[in-house]
C-alpha cells in the first residue's frame with residue numbers, strides 16, 4: 001500500500017480504526033476474530049492502527065481495545081505505527097502534582113496493554129479541564145523521555161491547535177471528517193498543511209452512511225451502538241442525504257470501486273496530509289476500506305465529484321462537532 005507522512009511518522013495511506021472491536025457499533029466480535037481481523041489488515045499492508053484507553057464495552061472499564069491491538073500486533077511491532085489516546089481529568093492532576101506525572105501514568109498503563117515500550121502517536125482525546133499548554137509541555141517531555149514518538153489532539157479547533165503547537169509541535173490532529181462533515185476544511189486542514197501536521201479523519205465513512213449500505217429501513221443494534229443517536233442517521237437525514245449516496249454510487253460504478261472507497265479516495269486526492277482511519281469490525285469491509293488507497297481519481301474526476309458534492313445539501317451531522 002502507498003505510504004504517507006504524518007509529522008515524522010510514515011504510515012499506510014489508509015489506517016485502521018480499531019474502536020468497534022470494543023465499543024460503539026453494537027455487539028463486539030469474539031476476541032480471536034478481532035485479532036485475526038487486525039492481523040489480516042497488517043498482512044494487507046496497513047501499518048497504522050488507532051485505539052484509545054477508553055475503548056471498552058459500553059465505555060465501562062479501561063483498555064479492552066488496547067489489549068486486543070497489543071495482542072494482535074506484538075509480533076510485528078517494529079513494522080507498525082500505534083496510536084492511542086488519553087482522557088485527563090483535572091482532579092487527577094491535583095492528586096499527582098503535575099500534568100506530566102498524570103499523563104505519564106496513563107501512558108505507561110497504555111504501553112503495558114499495548115505490549116510496547118513506546119507509543120508512536122499519543123493523543124489527548126478531548127481537551128478537558130487541563131490547559132492544552134500544560135498537556136503540550138508534558139507531551140514534549142515524554143518525547144524527550146523516548147516514551148512517545150509524537151503527539152496529537154482530537155476534535156479541536158485552530159485556536160487550540162495554535163496554542164499547543166507553540167509549546168510542542170504536533171504530529172497529527174484527529175478530527176471528524178467525511179464528505180458529509182467538512183468543517184475541518186475551513187481552517188484546521190489549511191493550518192495543518194502549513195505546519196506539516198498530519199490530519200487523521202475519524203468516522204470518514206460517516207458511521208457507514210457513505211457506504212450506501214444504510215437505508216431508512218436499517219435497524220441498528222440496541223446495545224452500545226452510537227448509530228441510534230447519530231443525528232445524521234435519523235430516517236429523515238438518511239433520506240435527505242440520498243443524493244450524496246447516489247453520487248458516490250455513480251462514481252463507484254465508473255471506477256469499479258465501492259461508494260465507501262470513493263469517499264475515502266476523494267479525501268486522499270484532496271489533501272496530501274490526510275490519512276483516514278475507517279472503522280469496521282468486519283474482515284472483508286476492512287480490506288475493502290484499505291483498498292481505497294488503490295482507487296486513483298484523476299484531477300478531472302476529482303473536480304467534477306467535488307463540484308457535484310458542493311451542490312448537495314448535507315442533512316444532519318455526526319454528533320461531535322456542535
Ligand SMILES: NC(=O)c1ccc[n+]([C@@H]2O[C@H](COP(=O)([O-])OP(=O)(O)OC[C@H]3O[C@@H](n4cnc5c(N)ncnc54)[C@H](OP(=O)(O)O)[C@@H]3O)[C@@H](O)[C@H]2O)c1
Nearest residue numbers: 017018019202203204205206207208211260278279280281
Ligand atoms: N477521536 C475520536 O473522538 C474518535 C471518535 C470516533 C472514532 N474514532 C476512531 O476513528 C475510527 C473510525 O471511526 P468510525 O468507526 O466512526 O468510522 P466509520 O468507518 O465512518 O464508521 C464505522 C461504521 O461504518 C461501517 N462501515 C465501515 N466501513 C464500511 C464499508 N466499507 N461498508 C459498509 N459499512 C462500513 C461499520 O460497520 P461494520 O463494522 O459492520 O463494517 C461501522 O458501523 C474508530 O475506529 C476509532 O479508532 C475516534
